[in-house]
Amino acid sequence: MAKKIGILRGREDNFPNMLAQVVERKTRGRVQVEQMVVGAEPLRKRWEYDVILDRISHDFPYYRYILKSAAVEGSYVIPNPFQWSADDKLLGFNLVDRLGVPVPRTVTLPVAGSTQLYDITPQSLRNLKYLSPEDWERIFEYIGFPAWLKPASGGGWLAVTKVRSREEFWHNYNHAVHHEKRLGLESEAEDFAVRRWLSRTLVFLLQQDIPYQKFARCWYLGGEVLTARFVPPDRVAGQRLGRYEHDPDFFGRELLERIERYVRLINESLGYEINTVEFLVKDDCPYAIDFLNCVCDLDVGSIGPYFAERTIDKVADYLIRCVEDPTARLQRRNGLWAKLVTGQTP
Template sequence: MRHLIGLLLGTEEDWPAAFETVLRRLGPIKGVGGFDVERITIEPFDLRAGPRHELVIDRLAYWYYHPREWLKKIAMMDDVYLLNSPFTFQSMEKHAAYCAMMRLGLKVPETVLVPYKNPVDNARYAYTSERYNRAFDLDAVAEGIGYPLFMKPYDGGAWRGVSRVRDRDELHRAYDQSGEMLMHLQQSVEGYDAFARSLSIGAETMVMRFRPDEPMHDRYAVDHEFLSPSVGEEVVTVGRLVNAFFRWEFNSCETLVKGTDVHPIDYANACPDVALTSLHYYFPWAIKALVKWSVFCVATRRRPRIDLETHDYFAVTGDYGERLAQYRKLADRYFEVDRYEEFCRTHLGHIDEVVQEWVAGPDFDRLLVGTVAATYPAAERERFTEHFRGLLRLWVKDQNC
């Protein structure tokens, strides 16, 4: 029996090629069958037409509406499994995600949404604004939050439009420059001890030390002990809670850790960073986790969950620790963690060896060289090729420890 997985892609080439390679190298899986991968094209579709795919990994429909509507159709009508629900894409604009996690009691910094600086391009705006927009004191809002603070788009991504604001002058300069972007003002977590970015793929999460001020190739530090075990487990729980709540299974979460407090600041990313030249050392883990979760979902006939069942989460009571423990149980239930782990032990026990052999071999090196050539100018290619080779050799070495 053959199972077909679809990839709905934008501009990426590195991780799709890696995903296709690892799935091919795995070969048929006993009791499940073989797997094929297809890159999906965009074309007219009949709403009653049956799809050929059993699972689709989407990296495009967040901004491209035509494939988004196709995803809604195949999930609702045909039970095709999707790693990120297209029905909650609106929550990927950050604002709804902040609201939900605040209600659940997570330590999201104080956040205020302010109106547009400039009118939106809509003929009705002037009339509505004149009648209903209430004048407000931007300085008073900022002082209520306290300096320093961050101004950032409510639907941000890739650090677009983010400004650190230290005083009144910087506040007004940032607001004037925001134009037609709708902005949050958010309290800064000063003196934090660690910035963590958690990449979650299905029931697995990799928590990485993140350095946002570094160049992209150096932002993820290879550091396995930058968080205490208890704080690290809380960071995993926060990410898993967010993902289970919104039905996101391919997502990243940013948290600031200060002492024993974990502050989520960004956890709605429809297209999390999985580039080879960004993740480097962690890239093999990401591809392996994506393959394992995709195979598990297809093999166990996991079905889309359109109902978010938010009442289960909102009904949880108790202090912060008690609620966090109950949220983890709800999230683990959604991701079928025990069943997933047993499936991997039974059917995918050889994937570690397959991926390690691939990363150490010439096929992966060709992928690396090609990715660097497509990413960096000619004068920098040799330097970055050796830089990433060194990090991936370290990964291979660590797998043997």
């Protein structure tokens, strides 16, 4: 009987469809790939999939509940749904800093407008320190301007803003997310819905801006690393996609080896199997600025044919190994979360 991989996907078509074709071609039908169908599910349901690849539960939380139960009942779920539910950027930056990988100076901030949240009163926040003007000034001096205001959890550049002054910081932190139409969404109803979601969940980080000379975006795919020279989009000009270039000479041998060593260290330590890591290089020092992208962009329209072909090939190889040889599953080697709950860290 053929082994099976189930894929949960959202709007993307190119990557899942090509992945299915490559897996079935490589295995000559020994492994089949299907689009997983989820409805109202009973307790203890045992899914028919040996491996499930999740590409959408970050946008539709119902799937995450199903995936955790599927993992308990024997399916191997990528990415680890328990880890993904617990992860956030503050934890990630803390751990990566402990690993000795350079990261920007970072401060986590209380939710702006906390007393305006549903069913939250001043009595609910008696443990929350009031930040005085002097406290804020120390934060600004530590981080510097320009800086990046970004959610502690989330992706897709939602609510990420470059702030160039104290005035811009206060405008965006205190006011813009909650009161102004600045999210760039197509309709007022959509804008309002997103804003309501943000007001319940948006914990911000304020992070040092790195004036970089080089930008690397690296894929970690089942233990292997691919590195692209990345030219980010000009979002002020309305660009949505950046440009990926295969140009290893751009970084030089020593810097490229260091970047890829960091990529392996970060992912092996944090327990991710499929992920991207971004580095800003200033004076030959690579700063890790983003590394929680376990549903990374693998669409040919975004990353181009060169990287699309290679990433699909490596993802297919890893999924096949996970199906046919359980000892190849990298989550088996991930002791991070067991260490965290017992007070140990890398």
